[in-house]
Amino acid sequence: MLVDLLRSKRWLRRTLSGVSVLLLLGGLGLVGYPFATNMWTDRIQARLEDQIASPELQQAYKERKIETGDSLTRIKIPALGLDTVVVEGVTPSALRAGAGHYPQTPLPCEQGNVAIAGHRTTYGRPFGNVDQLKPGDTIELTTPIGGCVYQVAKAPWVVAPSELSVIDPTSERSLTLTTCHPKGSAAQRLIIRATWVKDLKAA
Amino acid sequence: MRTVQRLGAIALTALVMGAVLALPAAAQTGTQTVETRPESFIATAAARGLDLNLFGNHVTIGQSSALINSTPTAKASGAGIALIAGTVSTSEVNAPEQSAAPPKACAINLPVAGLLTVELACGESKVSTTNGAPSAYGAGAVAGVDLLGANLLDPIVDLLRSLLNALLPVVDQTVGTVLNTLTPVLGNLLGGLTGSLGLGSGSTVAPVSGLVNDLLDGVQRATQLLDVKVGDSTAQTVTTAGAVTATATAAGAQIDLLPGLTLGGSPLLSIIVGSAKSVSTFDRATAVSTPTFDAAVARVRLGLPLLGGSVTEIPIQLNAPLTLLAGTPLETTISLGAGRTVKDPNTGSVASYADGVSIQLLKGLNGGIGLELAHAETGVGGQARLVAQQALAPAEPVPQLAKTGNDPWLPLAGAGLLMAALGIRRRITAAQPVRTSERVSQ
Numbered sequence: 308m309l310v311d312l313l314r315s316k317r318w319l320r321r322t323l324s325g326v327s328v329l330l331l332l333g334g335l336g337l338v339g340y341p342f343a344t345n346m347w348t349d350r351i352q353a354r355l356e357d358q359i360a361s362p363e364l365q366q367a368y369k370e371r372k373i374e375t376g377d378s379l380t381r382i383k384i385p386a387l388g389l390d391t392v393v394v395e396g397v398t399p400s401a402l403r404a405g406a407g408h409y410p411q412t413p414l415p416c417e418q419g420n421v422a423i424a425g426h427r428t429t430y431g432r433p434f435g436n437v438d439q440l441k442p443g444d445t446i447e448l449t450t451p452i453g454g455c456v457y458q459v460a461k462a463p464w465v466v467a468p469s470e471l472s473v474i475d476p477t478s479e480r481s482l483t484l485t486t487c488h489p490k491g492s493a494a495q496r497l498i499i500r501a502t503w504v505k506d507l508k509a510a
Numbered sequence: 511m512r513t514v515q516r517l518g519a520i521a522l523t524a525l526v527m528g529a530v531l532a533l534p535a536a537a538q539t540g541t542q543t544v545e546t547r548p549e550s551f552i553a554t555a556a557a558r559g560l561d562l563n564l565f566g567n568h569v570t571i572g573q574s575s576a577l578i579n580s581t582p583t584a585k586a587s588g589a590g591i592a593l594i595a596g597t598v599s600t601s602e603v604n605a606p607e608q609s610a611a612p613p614k615a616c617a618i619n620l621p622v623a624g625l626l627t628v629e630l631a632c633g634e635s636k637v638s639t640t641n642g643a644p645s646a647y648g649a650g651a652v653a654g655v656d657l658l659g660a661n662l663l664d665p666i667v668d669l670l671r672s673l674l675n676a677l678l679p680v681v682d683q684t685v686g687t688v689l690n691t692l693t694p695v696l697g698n699l700l701g702g703l704t705g706s707l708g709l710g711s712g713s714t715v716a717p718v719s720g721l722v723n724d725l726l727d728g729v730q731r732a733t734q735l736l737d738v739k740v741g742d743s744t745a746q747t748v749t750t751a752g753a754v755t756a757t758a759t760a761a762g763a764q765i766d767l768l769p770g771l772t773l774g775g776s777p778l779l780s781i782i783v784g785s786a787k788s789v790s791t792f793d794r795a796t797a798v799s800t801p802t803f804d805a806a807v808a809r810v811r812l813g814l815p816l817l818g819g820s821v822t823e824i825p826i827q828l829n830a831p832l833t834l835l836a837g838t839p840l841e842t843t844i845s846l847g848a849g850r851t852v853k854d855p856n857t858g859s860v861a862s863y864a865d866g867v868s869i870q871l872l873k874g875l876n877g878g879i880g881l882e883l884a885h886a887e888t889g890v891g892g893q894a895r896l897v898a899q900q901a902l903a904p905a906e907p908v909p910q911l912a913k914t915g916n917d918p919w920l921p922l923a924g925a926g927l928l929m930a931a932l933g934i935r936r937r938i939t940a941a942q943p944v945r946t947s948e949r950v951s952q
Contacts, residue, residue, distance in 0.1 A: 313941030323934050330931035337924025341916075369699060397912035407912065424912035436908070468910040486916025496911045 341429045344403070348431035351404045355392040365451040371414070372431045376401045379408050379416070380415040380454075382423065382433075383447040386440060397424045405431040409474055415448040415482075416455035416506060422474040422483040427490055427497075434486035437499050438463050446501050447484060457482040458503035463493050473498050525582065540902035542552035551792050551892025552579040552859075555745035557758040560738065567623045571631075572743040573654060576646035578754070580892065582606060582639040585743070588648035590631025591622060599633040599648075629654030643749040655738040669879035710852040736871075736879065737766040737777070742787065743886075747933075754792040758886035761785045761865060762806070765881060767842075767871060779834070781844060786864040786884040788849070797894035801862030803849035806884040808867045810834075810844060826867070841868045847885075861890025 312319050359378035360362050373379055373394035383390045397407040406425035413419040425434035444459045460481075465488050466473060473496075474483055479501035488497035565906025570592035577585045583604050590597030596617040601610040616632040630653040637646045637723035741761020748755055762785045786806040792799045810824045810832065826832050831845040847865025854860070864885025 309937055310941045313937060320938055324938055327931045327934040327938070330927045330934070334924045334927030334929075335929060337920050339929065340920060340924070399913070401768060402912065402914060409912070424914050426914045431914060438753070466911075468913070469908060469913065471511075471909055473911070483915070485911045487913065491918045493913050493915035 316331075325369055336368060344426075344429040344433055347403060348405050349425075352392055352431065355404060357395065359392055359451060366431070368414075368451040376404070379450070381449040383407065384440070384444065385435075385447075385482070386444040387436050389433055389436075391425075391426075391431065393423055402426060403430055405433040412476075412483075414454060415450050416480070418480055418504070420474060420477040420481050420483055421448075422485065424485045427486045427488075434497075435490075437484055437486055438488075438497055440499055445504070447507070448482070449507065453506065455480075455506045456504045458504045460500050460502045462498050463499045466498055468493070468496055470496065473500075479503065525530035539898045543897050544897060544900045547896050548580075548598035549794065549893065549895035550580045551749075551754045551794070551890065553577070553747040553754045553756040553790065553792060553888070553890040555747050555756040555758040555788070555790075555886075555888045557743040557745050557886040558785075558882070559652070559740040559743040559760050559784075559878075559884065560655075560763060561882035561885070561932035562738075562911040564623070564625050567625055569622055569626065570912040571628070571652050571738075572650040572740050572760070573744040574648035574650045574743045574758075575631075576648045576745040576756070578644035578646050578749060580644070582642075582644040584637035584639050584644045584646040584747075586635035586637050586640065586646040586648035588615075588633035588635045588743075588745075590617065590650050590652050591620065591628060592635050594620065594622070596620070596633070597633050597650075599635040599643045601635040603637050603639050605639065606642070607640050608815060609636075609640055611636040617891075618802070623722045627654075627656045628652050629656075645746075645748045647746045649742055649744045651742040654669075654741055654927045655740060656736075701797075735768065737769045738881075739764045739884075744947040752794055754794065754890055754892065756788075756790045756888035756890050757789045758808075758888050759785060760787075760884040760886045765869065765871075778812075779842065781808065781867070781869060782811065783867045783883045784810045785868045785876055786886045787847075788862040788864040788886040788888045790860055790862050790890040792886040792892050793888040794894060797858065799853075799858055799860040799890045799892075801851040801853070801860040801888070801890075803851065803862045803886075805847065806866040808844070808846050808883075828832050830896040841873045843873070844868070854891070859889065861887065861889035863887045885914045935949075 313323070359381065364373070364378055366375055367377070368379075373395040375398060376394050378392050379395045380393050381390065382393050391405050393406045393408055394401050394404040395408050395410060396402075397409055399406045402424065406423055408415070409422040412422040414423050417427065425437075426432055427434050429435075440459050440463060442459050442461055446457045446459065446479045448454055448457070473485065482501040482503070484499040485503075486492045486497050488495040550651070554575070554577045556575040557573070557802045558570060560570070562569045562571060573587075573589045573592045575585075577583070577588050581604070583602070585600075585602040587598065587600040587762065589599070592598070594617065595615075596829060597615055597620070599615040601611055601612055603610055614632050614637065615632045616630065617628075618630050618938070620631055622627045630651075632649075632651050634649040634651075637648065740763045743758075745758045746756070748757075754877040763783045765779075766780040766784075767779040767781075769777040784807040785804075787804040789803070790799060790801045790803075808826045810826060812834075824832065826844055826846045826848050828848055831843050834842045834844075845868040847868060849862070849864045851863075852861045864884075864886040866882065866886075869879075869881040869883065871881070
C-alpha cells in the first residue's frame, strides 16, 4: 500500500528521500560520535605532549599558575598500558584532553589527596580499563618539575556522582582516580585510591 | 502488515529525533508563575426583619449581619431581638483554617421594654476560613410578637368609643349625611370604600345605628393593639472558586392593627409585606462586582365591619405613600421603599439595598408606632490577584564528581536512525517506476 502510494506520488518519494538522508546523517553522527572524540583527543594530546616539555610550562608549574586546559602531569599505569597527559581542570572542555586534575586538590605528588578524572569510553578513553586495577598496581605521575609513584591501595569501588568526599583531603599523600560507571554511562562513578610510594628524580 | 511496521518505524524515528531536539530546548526555557499582587476582597451583608419605634421606644427584631475579607476574617451575628443578650449570637475568626459555630441563642416569652412580648426569639451565627474560602452566616428569627394590650389599648378604645358615640345621634340619616359626618374623622378611607361598594353621597340606606354599635362592640372585643409576625432575617457571605457573594434576605412580615376587631376575627388593618433580598457578587477572575436587589412588595387589607364587613385590599405603589385615617389621631401612612445599587467608580466596589416597607401607625398617639420592615443590604469590593510569568532562575548545579561518561542511549538512537533511513530507502527504491530502457529489454 505504501509502495503504491509512493509510486503514484512523486512529491512523496522526494520528501521521504530527503528525510531518509537526514536520518542517515543523524544516525552516522550519533554512532560515530565516540570515534570522533577519540580523534579529537589524539590531536589535543599531541599539542599537550609538546607543551608539557616546554620551559614555559615548567616555569608556570613552579609558580603554580597552570591554566585550565594546560598540561599538568603525565600519568602512566603500566598494568593497563596507559600513558597520557593530564590537563589542569575537570570542566567538559578541559576533559576533552582525556583526563583532568581536580583543581581544588593538591598538585601531583604533593601532600594530601591528589584527584584526577578521566574519560572511560570517549575522548581517548584513558580510564577505559581502570576497573581492572588491583591493589599493588603502580601509578606514576611525572610533572614538569619531578614525579612520584603511587600504589593502588584497594580494589576499585563505585559511588554516586555526588559523593565528593572521595576527593576530600587526606592526611597522607594519596592519589584518587575517578571515572564514570558503568561504561558509556554517567550514572555512577568508579573510584581508585592509591597511596604514595616514592618520589622520582627530576629529569 | 509490513506497511504498518514501516509506518511505525518512521513514527518511532520521528519521536527519537523530536526528543533529541526538544530536550535541550526544554531545559533552557522554563518559566514560573509569580504572584505580583495578592487577591483582596471584602463582602458584607445585613438584614433586618423589623425596626420598631413604639411610642419613643426603639426595638429591632430579627437582625443579622455577616462579613468576610481576604486577610482572612469572617464575622457573623444574628439576633432575635437586638441588644437582648439571650437572643444574640456572634462569632468571629481571624486566621486561616478556623471555624466557629456557637449554639443558637434563644429566649422564650420575652418581655421587651414593658411594651412587647416575644414568644420565641433566636440568634444564630457561623463562621469559617477553612480551605482558603472564608464564609460567614448570621440569622435572626422571632415568633409571635404581641404588643401588650392593657396600657396601650385603653386610650385607643376610649378614643374610638367617643368617636362612635358622637355618630349615634345621626345614625338614621342618609348615608350621605353619615359620610359627611365621618369624612373629617376617617379621611380618604371612606371615599375609597364607599366607591367600591357603589354608594354615593345621595344614597339612602337603612339606619346604620346597628353598624355603629357593632363597631363599638368590636373595639371592646379587641384584646391587642398590634400583632406582628416577622419572618427570618439572614445574612450570608461566601467564597467560592469563582466568586465572593454577599446575600441578605429579610423574609416577609404581617402587621395586624387591632386584631379581633370584627366578629370574624379580622383586624382593622392588615399590612402584608413580602420578602426583600439583596445580592452583591465579586467575580474573582475579573474583579468585577455586581449588585442586584429584589425589593419587598406590600399590600394593605382593610376590614371595616360597619360597611358590610367585607375585606378590601389596597395595593401600595412605589413612591406613592398611602395615608389612611388622615387628620385623625389614628392617621397611618404606609410607604413602599425601592431598591437601589451604588457603585464606587474609583474602587469598583458596589452596594445593593433592598428597602422594605415603612409604616407610621397612629401618628396622633404619643408619636405613634413606626415600623421599618424587610430591609436587606449587601456590599462587595476587591482586587483580583495579579500574576506574571517569570523566567526560572537557572538551577544551581548539584556538585558532582567530574562527568566523564555519556548518555548511553546516543549510540542506540544512532542505530535506530540508520535503520529507519535504510528502511525508507528500500521502500522508495521498490516504488521507483520502471525505466523505459528496462522495459525495452524485457
